[in-house]
Amino acid sequence: MNYNFLKTELKDNIAVLTISAPKSLNALNSTILGEIGNYLDNIDKSVRCLIITGDGEKSFVAGADISEMANLNAAEGEAFGKRGADVFRKIETLPIPVIAAVNGFALGGGCELAMACDIRICSSNARFGQPEVGLGIIPGFSGTLRLAKLIGMGMAKQLIFTGRNIKADEALRIGLVNAVCEPADLMAEAMKIAASICANAPIAVAYAKECINAEWDLPADEAIAYESRLFGQCFATQDQKTGMKAFLEKSKAEFIGK
Numbered sequence: 001m002n003y004n005f006l007k008t009e010l011k012d013n014i015a016v017l018t019i020s021a022p023k024s025l026n027a028l029n030s031t032i033l034g035e036i037g038n039y040l041d042n043i044d045k046s047v048r049c050l051i052i053t054g055d056g057e058k059s060f061v062a063g064a065d066i067s068e069m070a071n072l073n074a075a076e077g078e079a080f081g082k083r084g085a086d087v088f089r090k091i092e093t094l095p096i097p098v099i100a101a102v103n104g105f106a107l108g109g110g111c112e113l114a115m116a117c118d119i120r121i122c123s124s125n126a127r128f129g130q131p132e133v134g135l136g137i138i139p140g141f142s143g144t145l146r147l148a149k150l151i152g153m154g155m156a157k158q159l160i161f162t163g164r165n166i167k168a169d170e171a172l173r174i175g176l177v178n179a180v181c182e183p184a185d186l187m188a189e190a191m192k193i194a195a196s197i198c199a200n201a202p203i204a205v206a207y208a209k210e211c212i213n214a215e216w217d218l219p220a221d222e223a224i225a226y227e228s229r230l231f232g233q234c235f236a237t238q239d240q241k242t243g244m245k246a247f248l249e250k251s252k253a254e255f256i257g258k
């Protein structure tokens with residue numbers, strides 16, 4: 001599939017999706033959101049891990065496209081917000097892990113995109129923030145929900161109410177990212193994490209993601225039951241037999257995703 005604003009690569013079961021709109025520091029307009037949604041709907045079945053990054057050295061995604069939003073009315077604003085939120089929810093519920101490799105500005109919708117991913121690492125020049133209130137809006141791609149979940153309500157409220165941008169080291173300290181690396185090392189580091197995920201049983205990884213996502217919102221007893229059910233389902237897979245047999249034989253398991 002050819003896209004106007006996305007570059008796509010696939011190597012050893014790892015897909016890399018690069019958002020590329022250099023004139024606007026990769027800001028997300030409706031077309032780009034549509035392309036990302038289309039890409040996710042058609043992602044190759046062989047992919048076991050997806051890395052999302054931004055084109056260039058300056059910006060991951062500098063937010064939703066302000067020029068597209070400037071003249072929206074309330075109904076159009078809600079529709080635009082829903083469009084982004086739906087695409088980001090697709091990322092969150094994709095049955096494979098998604099890593100955000102944040103290579104610069106991750107502001108507004110860019111920070112929200114990173115937060116919809118399962119794992120975030122960033123380069124030392126990255127900047128995060130939710131500057132929306134300075135534009136007269138609020139985070140509209142599920143940022144109020146995910147930022148509070150990730151870093152706690154107090155810090156999320158402060159960042160959103162002030163609109164302050166933070167540097168990579170502060171993002172690491174508050175748990176918004178898992179690791180910071182030199183810009184030149186970012187993609188290699190993301191590939192390394194992806195490769196270590198790909199070495200594991202794909203269905204087990206998918207079930208683990210599903211459990212962690214689902215259990216967050218469930219009462220403890222239901223969450224425990226949810227995990228027990230998917231734990232049981234693992235024993236219906238060939239990869240569980242392969243993995244445990246390999247352990248007992250002191251050999252390396254080759255998982256097939258069945």
Ligand code: CO8
Nearest residue numbers: 023024025027062063064065066077081107108109140141
């Ligand atoms: N939208 C549109 N264009 C953008 C955006 C953006 N978010 N960010 C940057 N650009 C454009 C600039 O307008 C500029 O274009 P031009 O060259 O034609 O003037 C070009 O990118 C380069 O930008 P700058 O010259 O400003 O570069 P600087 O290095 O000086 O500054 C910054 C970089 C700090 C990233 C600066 O561009 C900036 O502050 N950008 C806006 C950041 C921002 O506020 N993002 C949040 C947007 S709101 C949002 O994301 C809401 C999400 C939820 C939507 C809900 C829908 C209802």
